[in-house]
Amino acid sequence: MSGRNELLQAAFERGCLSLGRDPSQTSMEELLRDLTDAKQRAQRHLDRNERLQANFYEHAPGGLIMVGADLRIRVLNSGVHAVLPVVPDPIGRLLSGGVPFKPLVEVILLAMERGARQTRECVAGRFDLLIRAEALEDGGAIAVIADVSSIQQAARARSDFVSNVSHELRTPVTSILGYSETLLAQPEGLDADTLLMLQAIDRNANRLTRIFDELLDLARIEARLQEMDLNEVDLRPMIQDLARTWSETADLRGIRLKVELPDLPMVARVHIQAFDRILGNLVANAIKYSPSKSEVGIRARMAGSRVVVEVEDQGPGINPAHQSRIFERFYRVDKGRSRDVGGTGLGLALVKHLCLATGAKVGVRSNPGHGATFSVRFPT
Numbered sequence: 001m002s003g004r005n006e007l008l009q010a011a012f013e014r015g016c017l018s019l020g021r022d023p024s025q026t027s028m029e030e031l032l033r034d035l036t037d038a039k040q041r042a043q044r045h046l047d048r049n050e051r052l053q054a055n056f057y058e059h060a061p062g063g064l065i066m067v068g069a070d071l072r073i074r075v076l077n078s079g080v081h082a083v084l085p086v087v088p089d090p091i092g093r094l095l096s097g098g099v100p101f102k103p104l105v106e107v108i109l110l111a112m113e114r115g116a117r118q119t120r121e122c123v124a125g126r127f128d129l130l131i132r133a134e135a136l137e138d139g140g141a142i143a144v145i146a147d148v149s150s151i152q153q154a155a156r157a158r159s160d161f162v163s164n165v166s167h168e169l170r171t172p173v174t175s176i177l178g179y180s181e182t183l184l185a186q187p188e189g190l191d192a193d194t195l196l197m198l199q200a201i202d203r204n205a206n207r208l209t210r211i212f213d214e215l216l217d218l219a220r221i222e223a224r225l226q227e228m229d230l231n232e233v234d235l236r237p238m239i240q241d242l243a244r245t246w247s248e249t250a251d252l253r254g255i256r257l258k259v260e261l262p263d264l265p266m267v268a269r270v271h272i273q274a275f276d277r278i279l280g281n282l283v284a285n286a287i288k289y290s291p292s293k294s295e296v297g298i299r300a301r302m303a304g305s306r307v308v309v310e311v312e313d314q315g316p317g318i319n320p321a322h323q324s325r326i327f328e329r330f331y332r333v334d335k336g337r338s339r340d341v342g343g344t345g346l347g348l349a350l351v352k353h354l355c356l357a358t359g360a361k362v363g364v365r366s367n368p369g370h371g372a373t374f375s376v377r378f379p380t
């Protein structure tokens with residue numbers, strides 16, 4: 001009996017302490033009343049927090065969906081309803097049943113599996129969506145869905161405009177080129193000045209044609225009009241072929257092309273024409289920007305699950321301030337130099353977009369004054 005009283009007394013004192021009351025000045029009734037009040041206040045606080053949270057989810061920009069470790073939907077705001085198919089009363093249902101949209105389910109599963117943020121661009125009906133999914137500490141995941149239709153439309157409009165302009169301008173330039181070539185084919189009756197002017201017209205018309213062609217290619221790749229099917233191939237014979245193709249140009253400039261390949265096959269998943277174009281542009285640049293009597297190296301090696309192909313030159317290199325920008329269209333470190341060596345300023349932009357479209361990744365390292373190394377990582 002006394003044990004029970006002691007327990008009650010201890011509980012009473014703990015209750016008083018939690019409310020900051022003096023046990024000797026407090027009756028049991030007062031304590032019970034105050035504890036009830038405190039509990040009601042805490043509940044109201046919790047309710048308010050829950051309402052705030054629900055409000056936040058509801059008014060978050062875009063769609064927001066949260067699932068538990070059991071893949072059942074815990075939170076789903078009206079932003080999801082606006083862009084994806086959602087069944088009635090989705091809360092508590094399995095994700096695949098509640099929101100039957102495969103790319104969302106896949107990206108959430110991937111985020112949970114890898115414990116890292118995953119991003120996916122996809123199309124749902126008339127919407128272009130960007131989904132970002134992130135794993136949560138309790139084993140569930142959260143996904144934010146952004147409607148990027150207007151951004152994509154603007155990109156498509158820009159791309160369409162560039163390809164229409166390039167197409168329109170290419171036709172008259174082709175005609176100019178035709179006339180200059182015809183005249184240059186019979187230079188006998190031409191005086192020296194006229195010949196020089198004709199050669200300048202021919203050179204510039206050729207340059208314009210290359211710019212229009214590359215702009216059209218870029219627009220096509222950006223719009224993914226070209227099917228970019230990947231094939232598993234041993235990259236070594238392709239690199240050897242490429243080196244053979246460029247050896248004459250290198251010889252003419254007094255540059256030695258050195259190919260270093262391992263004995264084992266280097267199988268990667270590539271789009272064959274895109275691979276030739278990517279590597280061709282990098283080798284062409286290495287030759288273009290190298291001094292004569294120098295060496296351009298082409299190497300391939302395995303790095304984890306990727307095959308890395310590197311093109312190294314002993315040219316002027318690229319200052320770190322320019323390294324991230326040289327992949328932008330028309331960005332040239334030295335415009336005069338690029339023009340002199342026949343550059344268009346579009347080669348590396350093409351390389352970047354071809355890599356993006358075929359799951360490869362391009363990068364550059366350079367110690368200015370000591371050459372540059374461009375590397376491309378191809379998926380296996």
Ligand code: ADP
Nearest residue numbers: 285286289326332333338343344345346347348
């Ligand atoms: P371009 O037709 O002018 O060569 P690119 O897009 O191929 O255009 O390259 C963009 C710029 O990057 C070049 O103008 C040049 O300044 C720089 N660059 C590219 N490759 C090299 C290289 N191997 N060495 C030094 N600079 C380079």
